[in-house]
Amino acid sequence: MNTGEEQVREIIASQAGEWLAAHRAGPLGGAERRAFFAWLTASPVHIEEYLGVAALERHLPVAADDPQMPLEAIVERARAEAVTATRLEAAPPVSSTLTSLRAPRRWLWVAVPAALAVVGFALWRNGEHVTAERYATRHGELRSWQLSDDSMLRLNTDTSVTVRFSRSERLVEVERGEALFEVAHAAGRPFRVRAGYAEVLAVGTRFDVYKQSDSTVVTVVEGEVRVGLTPGQPGAGSAGGRTVAVRAGERLQVSQGTLPSTAVPADTRRSTAWLRREIVFEQEPLGMVAAEFNRYSATPIEIETPELRSLRISGVFSADDAETFVDFLKSLDGVQVEVTHTRIRVSRM
């Protein structure tokens, strides 16, 4: 685990610790309970750390009873220590991020989607009853749904999809954005995803579809899918219904009229990082990383100096937490960051 990732982990573990301490102090109120649920379901990493902290807590009554370190000595040390020294010990990103525990931000995350009610309607096609439902997320939002066939649908930020289920087929159209599908197996009822130029056929599997403006990327996490050109799209006719197999750990990028002949190896951890609300990059140009943050953040990051856009950086950041990323940028040599209410300007010093 690299240091960036470890830093994020410790922040999450500390949030978990605070929630555990809150539970130990007595029953939570309604609003706190909902905030706790929102926190838990924000990421599997939150659950992992919460359970991890709880497992550790069981040893504390024995471990903290340390004959070599009587409480009086610890309290003495604590008193001797200036308040500022304590602040320094608690690394700045930790304290600034921990405030989000009480800030309404995570809350909004759960409260807002109510406004984005799923729009459903029914129609008949080829004499068969088809229900269509539209699912969407707003800027910075991530949400999951269980579909009527038990498949799981997860949408990344700024995504909209329409799900049409009939008795003989399951068809999902990705109008924009990125979605991860965990397809429940159903005999004789194929699961098809159309996203721009690409059409994906799945049986029981887990895969990610990211529709960008000029191409669509399909990444398979588990199982196997077949990818072809979407019927009616340019080049689909000449492809003659040809499809390409994409297996677990592979990806395929489809652009207008071009279906590559084979899939290439993929970093699936990275293409599903958004599930954990993480942004992962390794030796990538700052311009691209900023664009990735701007997919989630309310305040856009602008790289003013052109040569900075090609500066290569590595790290793992929480997508919610542009603040930590900005701190990271500030730590880079020769880089100047100016934060205003509407934008974050990055330039050469």
Place this chain on the structure above:
Amino acid sequence: MGEPKKALIERLFAAQGRALQSFFYRRTRQHTDAADLAQEVYVRMLRIKDPDTIADMDAYLFTVASNLAREHAAREGRRGIKVDVEDRAVLEELAQPSDSDAQIDAANQVKRLREVLRQLPPRWHAAVVMQYVQGLSHREIAERLGVSVSMVKKYLGQALGRCRRRMVRLG
């Protein structure tokens, strides 16, 4: 959930938390196990339609996680029991004392954890000792340390978070 039931689940977790602990405490191979298990727990939690219907989310989470940890153990050929919080017989069975291997393991963990605690900022460390050894309330700790109650919660949270990550890194 009433207080007796909460106590019951705490006891349950204390009694068979070992299954969870092997997932969440050690590193090496178990590291991916922990992540996989957390992923499965996560999916189960996402299926909760209305969180308001669950009075004690903390207890609910541990029940789900324990069940899944047991299933994993069973899949690997070890003895697996599905935990039903309503089933007294199962609870009693789970309350049996742990075997000696696990006790040795626990002793090692305690030794390491003690080392990690000594390196904490003194305020965090003091809050941990007052809470877990002396059993003081957050209010009492706040008075003794001359800080606010919310600060005590913060100290405890950060202490737990740092200990947890140090222990994971130590493996």
